[in-house]
Amino acid sequence: MFTTSKNASFQAEVLSQARFFSHRLEDFLAPFLVQLDRLLDHRLVLTFQALCQALVRHRSRSSGLLLSELGGVLLSPHKAPAGTKRLSNLLRSKKWSAEAITDYLTGEAQTYVDRLLEQERELPLLLWDESVQEKTESIKSQGLCAVRSMKARRQLRVKPGYYDPPTRQPVHVPGFRWVGLLCCGLWAQPRLARFTWWTSRGINATSLEQVRLWLLLWARQAFGRAVLHVFDRGYASSRWLGLLLARGDRFLLRWPSRYKLLDVKGLLKNGYRFSVGKKATSSKVVRDMVRQLTYRRSLLWQRCLHPDYPDCPLTLIICRPGRKGRPPWYLLTNEEVHTDRDAWRLVFAYARRWQVEQAFRFNKAEMGMESCRLWFWDNRMKLLQIVTLVYAFLLSLLEKELRQAVSNLLRQGCHRTGKRCRKTPTPLYRIRLALANLWNLLYLSLIQTPG
Numbered sequence: 001m002f003t004t005s006k007n008a009s010f011q012a013e014v015l016s017q018a019r020f021f022s023h024r025l026e027d028f029l030a031p032f033l034v035q036l037d038r039l040l041d042h043r044l045v046l047t048f049q050a051l052c053q054a055l056v057r058h059r060s061r062s063s064g065l066l067l068s069e070l071g072g073v074l075l076s077p078h079k080a081p082a083g084t085k086r087l088s089n090l091l092r093s094k095k096w097s098a099e100a101i102t103d104y105l106t107g108e109a110q111t112y113v114d115r116l117l118e119q120e121r122e123l124p125l126l127l128w129d130e131s132v133q134e135k136t137e138s139i140k141s142q143g144l145c146a147v148r149s150m151k152a153r154r155q156l157r158v159k160p161g162y163y164d165p166p167t168r169q170p171v172h173v174p175g176f177r178w179v180g181l182l183c184c185g186l187w188a189q190p191r192l193a194r195f196t197w198w199t200s201r202g203i204n205a206t207s208l209e210q211v212r213l214w215l216l217l218w219a220r221q222a223f224g225r226a227v228l229h230v231f232d233r234g235y236a237s238s239r240w241l242g243l244l245l246a247r248g249d250r251f252l253l254r255w256p257s258r259y260k261l262l263d264v265k266g267l268l269k270n271g272y273r274f275s276v277g278k279k280a281t282s283s284k285v286v287r288d289m290v291r292q293l294t295y296r297r298s299l300l301w302q303r304c305l306h307p308d309y310p311d312c313p314l315t316l317i318i319c320r321p322g323r324k325g326r327p328p329w330y331l332l333t334n335e336e337v338h339t340d341r342d343a344w345r346l347v348f349a350y351a352r353r354w355q356v357e358q359a360f361r362f363n364k365a366e367m368g369m370e371s372c373r374l375w376f377w378d379n380r381m382k383l384l385q386i387v388t389l390v391y392a393f394l395l396s397l398l399e400k401e402l403r404q405a406v407s408n409l410l411r412q413g414c415h416r417t418g419k420r421c422r423k424t425p426t427p428l429y430r431i432r433l434a435l436a437n438l439w440n441l442l443y444l445s446l447i448q449t450p451g
Contacts, residue, residue: 014412015445018438021397021409025053028393032104039096047086048386050074055367055390057436057443064368065383067091076447091379098381101389102194106222108392109183109193113226122185125349126193126219126227127356130208130234133197133370134175143199143377147175179211181219182356183227186348189398190355194218195363195388197381204377209239216243225250228335230353236332238308245312245334252350255332261316262305271330274302275318282340283322296322301343304332319347363391366429394428406431413437 029049037045054073055064063069071083116122132147152171158164176197184190198204198211212235219229229244229251236256244251255261257272280298287294301317315337319329331350337343363369367387374380397406410416413434 014438015442017405017409017412018442020405021435022053022439022442024397025056025393028396029389032101032389035100035104036096039100040090040093044086044090044093047074047090051087051090051386052390052393053439055387056394056432057439059366059433059436061365061368061371063371065372065387067374091374091382096382097378098385101385105192105194105389105392106218109191110222112183112191113223116183116185116188117226119185119188122188123345123349124223124227125184125186125230125352126223127182127184127190127230127353128215128235129180129232129353129356129360131178131180131360131364132175133178133364134173135370136173136175138174138373141174141373141375141380143176143202143204143380144174145177145199145201145205146172147177149173149175177208177211178360179215180356180359181215182359184352184355186345186352189395190352190359191395192359192388192392193222195384197384199377202377212240213243216249220247220249228252228349230350232353238306241306242309245309248334250335252331252333252335252346254350255316255330257327257330260307261314261332262307262310264303268307271316272328274304274316274330275300275320275328280320282344284344293323297347298322299340299343299347301337301340317343317346359391362428363387366432367391394432397431398428409434409438 026049029052033045033049036048040048051070051074054070058064058070058073060069067084067087068080071085071087072080074083074086076083113124116124132150134147134149134151135141135144136149138144149171152173156167156171176199179196179198181193181195182190183193194215196211196215198206198208200207219227225248227250229249231251231253233254233256236253236259241253243249255271258270260268260270261274262268263274278300281300283296283298285294285296297319299317299319301315304314304316306312306314312334315333315335317329317331317333317337319331321328329347329350331346333346335342335346337346367390369384369387372380372383374383410430414430414437416430
């Protein structure tokens with residue numbers, strides 16, 4: 001009798017947690033659903049809300065976005081055709097577009113940046129990066145273009161003790177190109193700003209330069225000069241630097257060591273020449289959370305100019321890794337650097353760029369974005385932006401005020417043991433798995449309830 005009462009109490013606690021996070025999702029979507037209700041039939045709005053929950057419940061990298069399977073999760077397996085029809089009606093409706101979701105996420109990002117500006121220690125960052133979505137099995141979907149396969153690149157990497165790969169040439173497959181922008185602070189959890197997909201073929205064809213310029217104009221309109229733009233080496237070019245300097249955008253750009261700059265004496269030399277024979281001015285012991293290593297980094301910084309823009313003063317920060325085999329970081333910025341403390345602040349800002357890399361990985365591996373098989377470009381963009389909205393909701397669960405609730409969620413829905421799991425920071429993967437487990441239990445309890 002005691003065991004039965006204990007199990008019933010635990011089950012009630014689990015269902016209570018499931019309802020709590022279900023209400024959190026409803027509250028997160030409520031402002032957007034109010035806007036969507038003005039455009040669509042109310043039944044389609046309810047389908048939209050149910051789809052967001054189904055995307056969390058259905059975990060599959062290879063079939064996570066198949067409408068036939070999502071239809072079974074939306075209603076029930078024996079009603080999968082009806083659920084698929086509802087999803088098709090939602091995605092094919094001409095009364096709304098994917099831009100409605102991007103506009104809503106823009107407003108959320110602006111609110112997040114304003115909140116960061118109120119905190120004294122925080123520095124609002126806008127992280128830029130690019131990736132691809134591979135569709136190796138497709139040849140006729142609208143908007144497909146040639147992309148370099150990252151999967152093939154990883155699989156062709158030489159492993160010690162194994163044979164060399166058959167080729168070292170880049171492998172290109174059908175797919176779509178992808179640009180992601182994330183907002184974050186030096187200490188605050190990241191928030192999604194924008195995901196944009198584009199192609200170089202078909203009626204929606206464009207170029208990388210046009211997409212970058214369009215996103216830069218969008219960022220200026222949304223945030224002004226409140227954010228610091230953080231770029232990887234792929235953005236290091238004279239033309240892109242000129243676009244940033246023309247309007248005074250704040251930026252932090254990783255500069256390739258072979259690219260040339262002017263020193264204070266007017267001598268033109270490669271980036272790595274700025275640190276030759278010079279001692280570091282400061283050093284710190286830092287923790288690499290990705291590789292779980294602790295080591296000492298050192299840095300020095302110097303004033304410099306770009307040969308094409310000699311009237312715009314810049315600063316080159318050289319951060320030495322302190323580990324054998326790791327190249328230094330050469331960070332070019334137009335931010336004011338007066339002390340080593342200012343330089344370290346920018347180094348740590350660039351280290352936060354890893355968040356956008358993790359965003360791409362999570363959406364490919366966990367949200368199954370590469371499994372989308374819709375034919376038409378507009379319908380595909382709607383579904384991908386819905387997944388983006390769900391990802392933004394999962395990021396919102398990392399806020400400090402929800403730390404205890406998330407801890408209880410992981411204990412009840414995704415319990416793990418072991419020293420490694422206890423010391424590892426809470427991953428978004430476990431939060432999504434725990435939500436899927438609890439919401440599936442809640443769904444079973446609802447269909448088993450009489451009446």
